[in-house]
Amino acid sequence: MSREETERPKLSAKNWAVDYGDSLYRYALSSVGDPGLAEELVQETYLAGIEALDKFKGNSAVKSWLIGILKHKIADHFRRKSRLVPMDESELERTVAELDRNFDNKGSWLKPPAVWPVSPEDELERKQIGEILKDCIDGLPEKLRGLYCMRDVEGMSTKEICKQMDISQTNVWVMMHRARSALRSCLENKLMDGK
């Protein structure tokens, strides 16, 4: 990014789609998992960016600034979703029941975690497993995927997520435990299949 471009984003707004469209789209898609919705969020980001151009101080690169706006759009989406379908007690009970299925009545593993055929330090392998993990994340139920992406992909704080999604901290903890356990099982199935 040239100094001129950073300082005068207004002049280059017409090129945003060409310059940053691909990055923004991939970012949105990895969070929401729906190509149409990802496209829509990117469009909303451009509009919000154009409206907020006057506030852009030029302290960061335009791309980082746009990704910041996109993050808010993604969080707004999940917040709207969670308001439309609030998490009720029965949903929480279902989540707990699903976790319970991994254990016998004494709390011991029914199917203990297997030893995975991976070498965590192998960069190429990490990339390949990252791709498999993306598929597993895409396969999570929508609300769980949204929550997981906010917390473990985006690194948002639990407090921030509670505010954004209007749910309690305990719910976040239980849902995150379910999401992580589900991803572990999914990855294990895929890795052991390919063995």
Next chain:
Amino acid sequence: MFISISCKEASRLVSLSMDTELSFLQRVSLKFHLSMCKHCKQFARQINYIRELSGQLKIDPSKAN
């Protein structure tokens, strides 16, 4: 023993420790359990690995095209 916990509780605490600070008793119980249980140790290692990989799925604006 008061610090003895089940695998189910240990797996819950492993995940919980990623989101909040555990109490002293929870920390000791988990550490004790993980030192004895290879399955839970494996579980902890795997979900830490998944979390680490997940953080890398995020597009780094400075590296994205």
